Amino acid sequence: MSRSSVAARRSAYALAGLLAAAGVTHLLNPEPYDRIVPRSLPGSPRTYTYVSGVAELALAAGLAHPRTRRAAGLAAAGFFAAVFPANVKMAVDWRMAPPARRAIAYGRLPLQVPLVLWGLKVARESRTQ
Template sequence: MIRHIARWTLASGLSAMGVLHFTQTKGFRGLIPSWATKATGLDEEGVVIASGAVELALAASLVALPRERRRVGWATAAFFVAVFPGNVQQWRRRWTAPGLDTDTKRFVRLFFQPILIAWALWSTSPSPTANPRRR
């Protein structure tokens, strides 16, 4: 039950951030490393919107695809790894974004990223007491 709540909470957070990526694109542009625009062929706003779309897709998948839960967990963890360079860049550039308006908040966020990765993996892994046929 706790994993279920954790997964839904993670999905809620991803949904909220995904929506913010669509409604406050300007606040997220400074997080986009130059290599990301070169690798994707998108401008900064395009990368922001694309990452918001990925967040919304992952959020929906976390709750709507129970048979793919492990894969979605790994995909979510991989997404958190992929956006980490943007978090570092935001801290180094001192770029303000929604909820991250001080150097301390931006720095603390860097340490929260491994927690998000672990959360994604743990909340989508089978419970030790789960029915083996439902895993």
């Protein structure tokens, strides 16, 4: 196995781990996530929190398996783009918060770009494995 394919597999597993951890926290401690669900969405924020947690776990599982890695990488990129409005809501809601909380909220906004790119990279690299 080449170094590049080992690195690609590790990258996919790392993204899977990140998504799995996020999914578990959404399910075990949903309250913080409920607060950042945009109010313009119909229904209960808790439903969106649970659905996103389950989606993160499903994406993690897909990334962990070579046969589904490409599709899961593309889906992860889409997922990271789709949850961006929640990060915007958090930044708006925390604009008057203490500086440390504001930094967290504002820091999440540009973080979505490398996450989207990471999902796309995993998808692209899965074709060569």
